[in-house]
Amino acid sequence: MTASKRSREYHAPRRVAQAAATRAAIETAAGRLFARHGYAATTVAAIAEEAGVTPKSVYAVADKPGLLLLALERAEPGGGDLVDLLLRLYPLLRAFEEAAAAEPAVREQWRGHERRRRAELKRLVRDRAEAGQLRPGLPVGRATDMLWALLTWHTVALLVDERGWSRAKVRERLEQLIGTVLTGG
Structure with missing residues (x-):
């Protein structure tokens, strides 16, 4: 093959940008629908419709x-504490x-x-313990387990969705809970 017959490398920056935008739209639509309707009730067809693409694209x-x-990967960045x-x-x-x-893969x-x-x-518990802010006699492992069991999406959902608490009030009360568990006061 001569030099003039070699194939050129395909370079299409607009196509790459369009594909990235489509992928982002699909991931964002999926996140919105999973959050709004749950896993079981969210279908690939609904995600496609929400993203404005075909199920094949999804x-x-x-x-x-x-x-x-x-x-989840798309939603997790954003800084902040637990x-x-x-x-x-x-x-x-x-x-x-x-x-x-429902899904072994998940x-x-x-x-x-x-x-x-x-x-x-x-x-978090170790940092508090090292700063002398852990209740005497409370082992790091037990304090960790207590917070791990109490600070879950379940707690937040109950307070926000079922009791109508504002996010600011939930934040304040969860911070109080952390303090109470760790220091006893």
Whole structure:
């Protein structure tokens, strides 16, 4: 083959940008619908409609369990502490736990999420213990387990969705709860 007959490398920046925008629209739509309707009630067809694409385009990104995981990845950044994360993501975390019960592919991801959440809480408790802000006689492990069991999406959902608490009030009360568990006061 001569040099003039070699194929040129395909370079289409607009196509790449369009594909990235489509993927983002699909992930965002999936996140909105999983958060609003839960895992079981959200269909790939509904995600496609919400994103303004075909179901085939959605499946080109991921299957339903994969879409949930992508939506979580997209939603998690944003900084803030554990309470901020719970307040922002509790509807999506509810769908995540629901999916873990139904989808073996998601189950291990959920377990990993819970291990990371507990590890973050353990760091918080250790920091407080090192600063002398842990109740005497309360082991780090027990304090961690107590916070891990109490600071969940379930707690936030009950207070916000069922009791109508504002996010500011939930934040204040959860911070009080953390203080009460760790210091006894």
